[in-house]
Amino acid sequence: MVIANQKDEVELDGPTPSFLLAEEFTRIARLATMTEPLTTTSINAAVALATEATQLTPDNPDVWRVLHEVAQMADREDLSLLAIENILRVEPLQPTAQLARLRGVINSTQTVDQRMKLYEQLLSESRRQDLDASVAARLALDAAFLQQQVGDFTQFARWLAESVALDPSYPDAMTLATGFFGDESADIYRRAELLSSAMLANIRDATTQVALAEFLMAFGDYQDAKQLYEMILGDDVVSQNLVNDNLLADIVLSQWAAGDSIAAMDTLMTRQIAVDEKFRSQTKQQQPRISPLELARIHAPLVPKLAVVRSAIYANQNDRAQAEIALDSAIGSLIALSKLYETMEEDKTLEIVELYVQAAWISLWLGEEPDIATTLLEQVETGAILDPIENRRLDGWIAFRQDDATTAKTKLFPLEDDYPAKAGMALIYLTEGNKRAAAMELLDIARSQGGTVLGVWARNKLQEIVGTTFLIRSEVEQLQQLMAGVLQTLDTFILDPRPAIGIEVIPIKKTYSPYHPIMVQIEITNNTTVPLTIASNGPIQPLVLVEAKIETPGAEKNYFPPIVVSIERELSIKPRAVTTIEIDLRNYWVGGLLNANPLKGASISLKGTVNFTARESITRQGTPTLVYEAGILGKRDVADTFRVDGVRLNDIWLKQTIEHVGEVETIHQLISLVLLTWVVGENVSIAVEEPLITPPQGEEPTPLAEGERHPLQDQAIATILSSFPKLHANEQAWVIATMSNDPSIEAVKRMLKEPQSTTAELSWIIRFASPFVPDEALDDATLKAATQSENVQVRTVAIWVYDWVQAVVKKRSEQVLGSGS
Secondary structure, X not given: OOOOOOHHHHHHHOOOHHHHHHHHHHHHHHHHHOOOOOOXXXXXXXXXXXXXXXXXXXXXXXXXXXXXXXXXXXXXXXXXXXXXHHHHHHOOOOHHHHHHHHHHHHHOOOOHHHHHHHHHHHOOHHHHOOOOHHHHHHHHHHHHHHHHHXXXXXXXXXXXXXXXXXXXXXXXXXXXXXXXXXXXXXXHHHHHHHHHHHHHHOOOOHHHHHHHHHHHHHOOOXXXXXXXXXHHHOOOOOOOOOOOHHHHHHHHHHHHHOOOHHHHHHHHHHHHHHHHHXXXXXXXXHXXXXXHXXXXXXXXXXXXXXXXXXXXXXXXXXXXXXXXXXXXXXXXXXXXXXXXXXXXXXXXXXXXXXXXXXXXXXXXXXXXXXXXXXXXXXXXXXXXXXXHHHHHHHHHHHHHHOOOHHHHHHHHOXXXXXXXXXXXXXHHHHXXXXXXXXXXXXXXXXXXXXXXXXXXXXXXXXXXXXXXXXXXXXXXXXXXXXXXXXXXXXXXXXXXXXXXXXXXXXXXOOEEOOOOOOEEEEEEEEOOXXXXXXXXXXXXXXXXXXXXXXXXXXXXXOOOOOEEEEOOOOOEEOOOOEEEEEEEHHHOHHHHHXXXXXXXXXXXXXXXXXXXXXXXXXXXXXXXXXXXXXXEEEEEEEOOOEEEOOOOOEHHHHHHHHHHOOOOOOHHHHHHHHHHHOOOXXXXXXXXXXXXXOOOOOOOOOOOOOOOOOHHHHHHHHHHHHHHHHOOHHHHHHHHHHOXXXXXXXXXXXXXXXXXXXXXXXXXXXXXOOOOOOHHHHHOHHHHHHOOOOOHHHHHHHHHHHHHHHHHHHHHHHHHHHHHO
16 A cells, blocks of 8 residues: 655655545635634634644645644644644744744743743844744844833844844834834934835835835935836826825826926826816716717816825916916815815814815915905805914915015014915015025925925925025935935836746646646745745735636536635745745645546636735626735736546446456555446446447447446446455545445445544545535434534534535525525
8 A cells, every 4th residue: 555645755656545535634624714604613623624634644734734724713822833843843944834933932931031031042143043034033023022012112122123134124123113213313314224124125015115205205305206106106007097196196296396397297187187087977977968079178176185286386387377277276176175075964164164274375375366365265264263373374475465565574474483484485585686585485495395395396496596406405415325226126126027026826737637636836936136025014925816717527617716825934035036835726625626526527727816906896797706806016827727637437447447446555546446436326327438349249338228327337336345345444534535425335334444533434524515515414314423422523523514514505495496586
């Protein structure tokens, strides 16, 4: 008999019966965790089955991983640690298992001092070389959190710095360090350096990228901010409406600030066209008789922030007519939003007043007519009292636009810390010819409000006075030197024709034999020049989506859920490196589908997606469904189609197979014996092949009448019943788990060598955990008795399986009733 357990031996010599049986237990364990609703019964059943699988193949790391997963779901720390220990026994260099094991040891201690002593020992210079740097970095961050809990922020800072030094690509540590070491007390360069490192640690996180761009804008490095926005967000997202309006306004502002007004107006125009098309489509539905000319004249309002940026850009140019149109649009956008607030049930008076005041301020700042502001403020004052400072500022601006410079100065000059007031004073100084005083006011605004529309406007006004471009801060040169390297790093993978993160799904074979493991490799490639962490908040998500399309001759096409595969074998992938995960599809629902009809075989197409997203959608029938797509830095790969062999069901194959399994000595004979169980049913037709050479008279094959049973089928039953008792216990258990439901062979259940063993009992029970289970399963005496078993594992699984069968039968009957009505 074949007795190999190791996965490499499985591939070379064929799977062992224990391996095949462990596959079944693992598959059903996964099925139990997918039960809806997920209950403690289903989770405990999964734990029982996974535990039994580890007993069958203790050197197979995959079954220990499944036990680890379900043990965590069951909050069984003892089993989780046992699984980790055995994963390390089989794969001693796996970083994630090393980290889990060390954390388990540290957490088993009872005091802070004991834990810190272990951290000190593990991360000492002498022992650090024994640990992977990514593992050490995570332990150092754990130590930092522990010190934070006890209030020792000096030690917290020490261990946080240690974590960052050990692994700068660790997003958790870098993000925390950016907030802790990069607060406002730090110098500008240090803050930018930390933000840049945090961004490179997780290039999938747009939040950090935008935060760095906003930081650069705030401190006047407009050119680098513009490049960062354009590199990270791309050039095509604006037309696709994928960027929210406020973020798009920041992008436009950065383009204008960098001196590229054409790019800014092009971005605005692209968004305007997009919103116009959507608005016109809605208008056409509401007013079907509207003429094409009238429809073409309709323009949708931009959101206030975008509209104000557009107005400021036009105000800075010499096209007065366009500037007035843009200003009217900005004011109209603010008023339209206030009208929307008025329709809401909750009180939005404060928000409405703020919008009117903002509209008045915009009209005074970017326009020249004070009447609009006066009218708006009169409406505000009918229901609210303005803040004295705000009221004084607006009065000053109104006086300035009415050419009353003396009153304007009286109102605005005392407001030393109010930047809109300082902008008014700058314009007053310009009208008086005092360019130096105006420049000082504008420089103060530009430096303090560099990332705002007012700040960029002030910088541009100042450049008009000076007559040349300049940097508003001396630190900008340092920022530009830093960002040159950062942008170059981003450039290497943004301009690289390959995706930053690649995926390839590779079936090991073109054709797989019946019941043999279906091994598939998933290769994840880091095509960048920086390490990429595998984590839920990292650049590479720890789960890969595998969608399987299975076609079986004569079978209906059904929808099957995607397979979610954990790739957390490594903590990160080094630059230009590849990590490979190997999965056995028979450990998932694919195995159950193939087991339900093993004679016909199937063709399988796989599609793998890294960094996937899921969104809800509605089918044509109106039912909700989930749609899976590649998300940020996501990539999809379609593998070559491969086959799982069936059999050519004729009298020749049947005769040869009966002869082949008379004495079961190899795994191939054992598989053939199970295949025989699927040909003995009354509804199975055996084709009679015409012999290639005409046989002697009297030896011709007897043709079968339509519906007539072939005599070899009865001989197959006899062969099964005579061969089964000779099998070893695990071989018998696997046959029991995978054989057909035909009553003629159920007698083998009484021939088990170890009928009371957990393995044998579970093998019979899991037969019924299938969507194709017959209704009669609810009356199976063995299954019902197992729900009362004294064996906890058996009882736990039996209760869940019985509930499963009840749910399947109920759903099936409801579908029948629904189709009948």
